[in-house]
Amino acid sequence: MRVRFHGAAGEVTGSCHEVEANGHRVILDCGLIQGSAQDERRNFEPFLFDPAAVDALVLSHGHIDHCGRLPVLVKRGFTGPIWTHAATADLLKVMLEDSAFIAEMDAEQANKRREDGHADHKPLFTRADVGPVLRQVKPLAYDAPQEILPGVTVVLRDAGHILGSATVELRARENGAERTLVFSGDLGMKGTPILRDPAPVPRADLLLLESTYGGRAHRERAATVTEIGEILDHAWSDGGNVLIPAFAVGRTQEMLYWFARYWDEWNLSRWKIFLDSPMATKVVEVYDRHEDLFDTAGRKVFAGKPHPFRLPNLRYTADVEASRGINAHERGAIIIAGSGMCNGGRIRHHLRQNLGRKQAHVLFVGYQAHGTLGRRLVDGAPRVRMFGEDIQVNAQRHTVGGLSAHSDQPGLLAWYAQIENRPRTVLVHGEDDAREALAEAMKSRFGSDVSLSRPGMEIEV
Ligand SMILES: [Zn+2]
Structure with missing residues (x-):
């Protein structure tokens, strides 16, 4: 050979x-x-x-x-x-x-x-x-x-x-x-x-x-998950939205899994959760068809209530109209959207809406490569340029490692x-x-x- x-x-x-x-x-x-x-x-x-x-x-x-x-x-x-x-x-x-x-x-x-x-x-x-x-x-x-x-x-x-x-x-x-x-x-x-x-x-x-x-060596996953719960609590008391830029395969499904797993502890029923990514929605359907490949702990969570992909307050927004409708929420919305590094996709529209608000939170759960908008935000840029506009960044930014x-x-x-x-x-x-x-x-x-x-x-x- x-x-x-x-x-x-x-x-x-x-x-x-x-x-x-x-x-x-x-x-x-x-x-x-x-x-x-x-x-x-x-x-x-x-x-x-x-x-x-x-x-x-x-x-x-x-x-x-x-x-x-x-x-x-x-x-x-x-x-x-x-x-x-x-x-x-x-x-x-x-x-x-x-x-x-x-x-x-x-x-x-x-x-x-x-x-x-x-x-x-x-x-x-x-x-x-x-x-x-x-x-x-x-x-x-x-x-x-x-x-x-x-x-x-x-x-x-x-x-x-x-x-x-x-x-x-x-x-x-x-x-x-x-x-x-x-x-x-x-x-x-x-x-x-x-x-x-x-x-x-x-x-x-x-x-x-x-x-x-x-x-x-990666950070402990458990510490990361605890931190996500704390950030959600903090965001709720601030009265803002939480934006989560996420890759369509893997990280998006994992976030929904954690939401189901910590549904009560994180008091998630008070939020409105949006999965605003047609591609991630299609990937959720693929995961749904292959539950037999999940590990034992995963199957247990998926057999329980609420089901990660069918959280009672989770909305999958298919068309652009529904996506725009999310703009009506100035507080109390968790928005998961692509792309994972903010260099394309619907997350950019939500960032444009929310970055100026100091009560808004952006939660980075994945790797941000050099040269991407996500990386500039993670690095603390005070202003970013999107859609031909200069946008002042007042939102709070969090990077959680440990989900690699x-x-x-x-x-x-x-x-x-x-x-x-x-x-x-x-x-x-x-x-x-x-x-x-x-x-x-x-x-x-x-x-x-x-x-x-x-x-x-x-x-x-
Ligand atoms: Zn790979």
Whole structure:
């Protein structure tokens, strides 16, 4: 078996690895490169392999940095099966359609801005390109070995990162010997609500391990949850609204879970709760269909009252009219909306309404990247520019850590330690400082053979 590294090699987006196994070509993930405009232009460049020569693709999970270039791969000639967990197959439709819609809007706006009349900005892919991808998807269950090509078998195991997320075990029989490659995908934190903990894998000849937070330890989740309750109390006594910018997959459902779990303690029946995100609403429907994947504690909360997705005062606002209607509430509303970093989506309209009010609270529950509006707010900007206006920020801002969807260094080490033969490892999906810290820890703790992937690097398994 031979592995070639293409994406998420020294960065955290654009996940893509190529495997040659028993004479077949398999791609693991085909993710979108995200970041600056310059980074994102790389999505248009040719793949460094021939899409038409790929026999099969295995997708670890539905985040766009793992699946977002699939429509491009298919447009350029890939016709093989896309093996992934059944819940990821459901999420894939939502994620790709949303991504295509944003790409179409961005291209349209860029063309409008051009003064010379040339409309040459093209979206990376359109909503029409999504259907062909979905038709190639072959859904799998966890822990069910599947021969995807002659002599090549795949087993998906729960990665506990988002619904349907998987670690990928790829076994190939070559010249009479079996070799096993394990790709961690993105690994969740132990104890993440709703989801099961990342499942252990028995052994591997080579491990591709994610390292997003390879250099740090997260704050205790319990402390974070207590803090959220305190902020809600505080906001109620101030007489303002609470705005929660949240990613559509995972964090939004987790917030609703906490609301149900602490319904009485946090006195939530006095609030009006709005989920103002059509995409997050679609993701809630996918979660609803896959309750069998929840962990024991999660199933208990979902079987109790109130049900996290059917809180008595929760409104899902579908159209723009209903979304605007939320503006009538100057106090007593909890508004969850995307995007998670405030660089698009309906949250911006609510921020515009509420940022000037000193009794309003903005609760950041997810990572805010440099250059985003969310980051400027978190950093305490006294004014921000939105919709062509300068807006004075009087609202109170809170950043709660500890809800990460990624395992931290202790979590990654513990998961690695469960693999019986402590395999040779290549670190992917991490900035260099995080990867170096994790590599150092693995070498000193276990004496492991660890290296960092680079684009174009090849390894024989
Ligand atoms: Zn992910």
